[in-house]
Each structure stands twice: as structure tokens, then as C-alpha cells.
Amino acid sequence: MPYISNTEKDRQEMLKAIGVSEFKDLLKEIPDEFIFKGRLGLGKGLSELEVSRQVSNLAKMNRSTSDCVSYLGAGSYDHYIPSIVPYLISRPEFQTAYTPYQAEVSQGTLQSIYEYQSLICNLTGMDICNASMYDGASAMAEAAILACRHTRKNTILISSTVNPGWIEVVRTFTKPSGYEIEIVEVSDGTFGKKDLEKKDLSDASCIMVQNPNFFGIIEDHDGIADIIHGNKGLLVTAIDPISIGLLKKPSESGSDIVVAEGQALGLPQAFGGPYLGIFAATKPFMRKIPGRVVGVTEDVDGKRGFVLTLQTREQHIRRDKATSNICSNQALCALAAGIYLNTMGEQGLKEVAENCYRRSHYLAAGITTVDGFELKYKMPFFKEFVVKTKYDVEKVMSVMLENGIFAGISLKRFGMASDEFLVAVTEKRSREEMDDYISVLKKFKDKF
Amino acid sequence: MEFPKDFLFTEDHEYAKVEGDIAVIGVSEYAQEQLGDITYVELPQAGAKFSKGDSLGVIEAVKAASDIYSPVSGEVVEVNSDLESNPELINSDCYGKGWIIKLRLSNKEELSGLMNSEDYKSHVE
Numbered sequence: 001m002p003y004i005s006n007t008e009k010d011r012q013e014m015l016k017a018i019g020v021s022e023f024k025d026l027l028k029e030i031p032d033e034f035i036f037k038g039r040l041g042l043g044k045g046l047s048e049l050e051v052s053r054q055v056s057n058l059a060k061m062n063r064s065t066s067d068c069v070s071y072l073g074a075g076s077y078d079h080y081i082p083s084i085v086p087y088l089i090s091r092p093e094f095q096t097a098y099t100p101y102q103a104e105v106s107q108g109t110l111q112s113i114y115e116y117q118s119l120i121c122n123l124t125g126m127d128i129c130n131a132s133m134y135d136g137a138s139a140m141a142e143a144a145i146l147a148c149r150h151t152r153k154n155t156i157l158i159s160s161t162v163n164p165g166w167i168e169v170v171r172t173f174t175k176p177s178g179y180e181i182e183i184v185e186v187s188d189g190t191f192g193k194k195d196l197e198k199k200d201l202s203d204a205s206c207i208m209v210q211n212p213n214f215f216g217i218i219e220d221h222d223g224i225a226d227i228i229h230g231n232k233g234l235l236v237t238a239i240d241p242i243s244i245g246l247l248k249k250p251s252e253s254g255s256d257i258v259v260a261e262g263q264a265l266g267l268p269q270a271f272g273g274p275y276l277g278i279f280a281a282t283k284p285f286m287r288k289i290p291g292r293v294v295g296v297t298e299d300v301d302g303k304r305g306f307v308l309t310l311q312t313r314e315q316h317i318r319r320d321k322a323t324s325n326i327c328s329n330q331a332l333c334a335l336a337a338g339i340y341l342n343t344m345g346e347q348g349l350k351e352v353a354e355n356c357y358r359r360s361h362y363l364a365a366g367i368t369t370v371d372g373f374e375l376k377y378k379m380p381f382f383k384e385f386v387v388k389t390k391y392d393v394e395k396v397m398s399v400m401l402e403n404g405i406f407a408g409i410s411l412k413r414f415g416m417a418s419d420e421f422l423v424a425v426t427e428k429r430s431r432e433e434m435d436d437y438i439s440v441l442k443k444f445k446d447k448f
Numbered sequence: 449m450e451f452p453k454d455f456l457f458t459e460d461h462e463y464a465k466v467e468g469d470i471a472v473i474g475v476s477e478y479a480q481e482q483l484g485d486i487t488y489v490e491l492p493q494a495g496a497k498f499s500k501g502d503s504l505g506v507i508e509a510v511k512a513a514s515d516i517y518s519p520v521s522g523e524v525v526e527v528n529s530d531l532e533s534n535p536e537l538i539n540s541d542c543y544g545k546g547w548i549i550k551l552r553l554s555n556k557e558e559l560s561g562l563m564n565s566e567d568y569k570s571h572v573e
Contacts, residue, residue: 287488312513321513
């Protein structure tokens, strides 16, 4: 879109057309004492060259995952992004596309969303998927709201093994509606049937679980669905989409709603966003899910076409009775995920998952050979694990960073144990990089 | 347009046809015509209790969704499950096969607040 400034003549014509003599007349409803007079303290203008120099100097102060070797996770991961993903999504037709309300001029955008939805249904084993949400955490919050409305029950059960940041978002979203959150405290690091069996679930609208969980552990969800369904509640499962290359689909454990952070599917970590909220459900919830849905249909000539569908759930039709106040989706991020999944294919995703698994186990085994470091849990994990140390975690992290390694995330940041940290290993980490991690730990032990 | 004699109506175009202490609830011909092609009806569950004016369900047409307000208070004794797969029955036969729910009346006095077919006819016109 070109930027064309208004000339003084343009301005006069516009003012004349609306019947005022000067711009100030438009502000006369605002009492004079509230109007700022004088100049904003923005300093003198800078040339383009000066601005670009100043901003790139600021940017150089950051240390990103392209400057260091990253083992950071906790919901955002340094997976490889095939170059076809940024190349294709950079096309202006996609990058500047507006909401596809008008199907006749939006077939490309609509088709890309439809394909994304189909891929996610395939990946999760669910029947229906929306056009995407802002991120995994808000998708989980929307699932909680759906569960409360559907079951007409007000308590949301969440396993303590769910990402604590996501739990906070669910809390923020649901508090104004008067819903209550009950955290099911899990002591051994893994949520399962045992944690529900003795509970009174009569008020529970749902149980929300995460697999692999926040600590990277692969949870056994067999039997959970039967218990919660027996109490007329729903099973909401958060997944790591990459893990589906290796683990069971969430549909196999009887999930009613599946949510996920889709960043791992071809999106950069980018300081926390924009990300991709994946939301999929089984058919009985088709008219209750939040957000846009794209469907396929036929036009008058019998040709295939794509349209927004089931819009009566949405705010622009249903007003205050809408299933959600989301009026948008993350179309470009969903497109990236669609291209990523198409590029990798079933075999590629499986290889990525297997590599995450093997490499993370290689590093975990190596870390335990260093005196003063051990694995907190002796349980199956996917690509992330918790290390417990006798040293000061913050010191370990900063010494590692001096050596160009983002070694992990301190669990103290999440109000958890101060002597533990979370380490994530993706398919990008080479054996040399991991050997380097272990040797730096050994070499600088005296500094911790 | 049809305004059958033994039906009572609300200003929001719902009807109640009373048989003993049971009221058959639906929407009027005028309502279905205004809504256009009906694609889905969200029904309550048998046993649910509603007060007069409560939203008991939703009718979804191609471009709009409207609440169905209960003309009277009572408990749902039966829902028209045919509407789940054939919501268009409301378009084709709103006073017959397109009924929505049957309520057991909890306050018969409320019936006097509804319009008879003649009053409703003039309300619509």
C-alpha cells in the first residue's frame, strides 16, 4: 500500500466537505484544559541512515538463538525451519491478505486455511479444527470456556504438570466469567489415572492435561477419558505437535478437545510471537468451538470453492452469544505450519521426532556424568528434561552463556524448585554441540 | 399466512399450544419466514426448567442465529429430536412437525399474558 501524504489543499477540501473550517473544530468536544499544547519530547528527526544504524546497534545487544546454541524450551523451541516456509509465506498475496469475508476474492487464503485445518485434523486425529487462535495458551483458555458452557459446570481442573504460563492465561481468561480453577497437584512429575480416581469430579467441567508435559515427560493418559466422561466432564489435551511423529495421537486417549502451540511447525521463536494456537475438537463440539472455520463447498457451476462456515458461532453474527470474542486468526502462522507439515510429510515429521528423542537422551545421559548434576525424574521423556544440580542454577546458566550456550531455563522462574532447570534438545543439536555442552559443564565446575 | 385458532403467541413470535398441563412450543409461520432457511436447532435437554422469557434454545438460519424464548414457565418433558437431522421441518410445517419442545406448565396463569391468534395477526401486520 503506498503512503501518500495529504497536501494542504487536500486537507482544506476535506474540511470543507464535512463543514468545518479548521482541524481544531473537530476537537471542540474536548475541554481545552485536557488538550496538550507544546511539542512532544521526541527530539530532532533522524535520517534513514541514522535510524537504521541506531536500531541495528540496539539489535546487536540481543543474543538470539542464531548467535548461541540453544537448549531453551518450556513451550517455544528451536526447531529447523525449511527455507521454503519463509520463502512462500513472504509472498505479498499471503502477507498482506485481509480477513477472507468475501469468498469470491479470497479463495487462496481460504484454501490455505482449509488445508491447515485438514492437516491438523490428520495430525491430532480430531474431527474438526478451527482456522487457528493466537497461541497455545489462549487456545487452552478457550477450551476451558467451551467445557464450562457445554457441561454447565464451573470448575476447571488442570494438572500441575501443564505449562505454568498457560495455566496463568487460563486463569486470566476465565476469572471474569466466575469459573474456578483447581490445580491437581501431581507429586511424581506425571499425571495419570491415579490422580483422578479419588477426586470428586461432580463440579468438574473438564480436566486439562499436557503431553509431553511441562517437564518433558511422556504421560500415560489411558483411562483418564473414561473417568472424566463418567462424570460428564471433558478431556482437554495439550500436545507438542512435533511429538506426534513418535507418540500416539491425542484422539486415541479419548480427548474431546486438543490444543497446541504451533510454533514448532515452521515458526521462529521470535521473542515470543507471533505464534499459532491450534484448536481441534470432536464433532459433537462443532457448533461450540471458538473462532473461524473454513469449509469446502460448490458454487453454482458445481466447481469446488472455499468459504467461512458455521459463522453463527461468531461475534459478527451472534453478538453477545458468540462462542468466543476472537474475531481473527493467525492466518500467516497457520500457513507456515501448513507448508511445514506438507514439506516434512509423515516420514519427515517422524524423523524430526525421533531425532529430538535420541538427541535429548544423548545429552541427558552426558549431563549425568558430570558430578553435581542429575536427572530429576527417571521417566520416559520426549525432547525435554529436568536437571537437578547442587550448584547455583543462575550461575551455571550465566557461565554457559559466556561460552555461547543457552543451557536451559531455571524452574525458579516459574515459582518451582530453585535447584532445577529445564533442558530442551531439538533435531538441530549436533553431537559436537552436545559434547561441547558437557565439556563446558565439566571444565567450569569451579566457577558455579 | 396461517394463524391457527387454538394457538397462543408471544411478541417474539413463539407459540404455545396448550393440551392439559402440557404446552407444545414452537415458532410462528411469520418467524420461520423471517428467518429463512433454517440449518440447525439447538435444543434443551428433557428435564431442563425454564421461566417465562428464558432462552430455551437457538434457531440457526443461513445468516443469523436467534434465541427461542420460552412463552411460559415449566419443565421440558420432550424435545423434537427430528429437528436434529431435519431442522427445515420448522420451515415446512412450523405448527405441526416443526414443533420444538413440550413443557409441563408450572404456572397456568401466565397463559393469560399471551396473545390469541387474532391479536397476534394484528401484531404481525
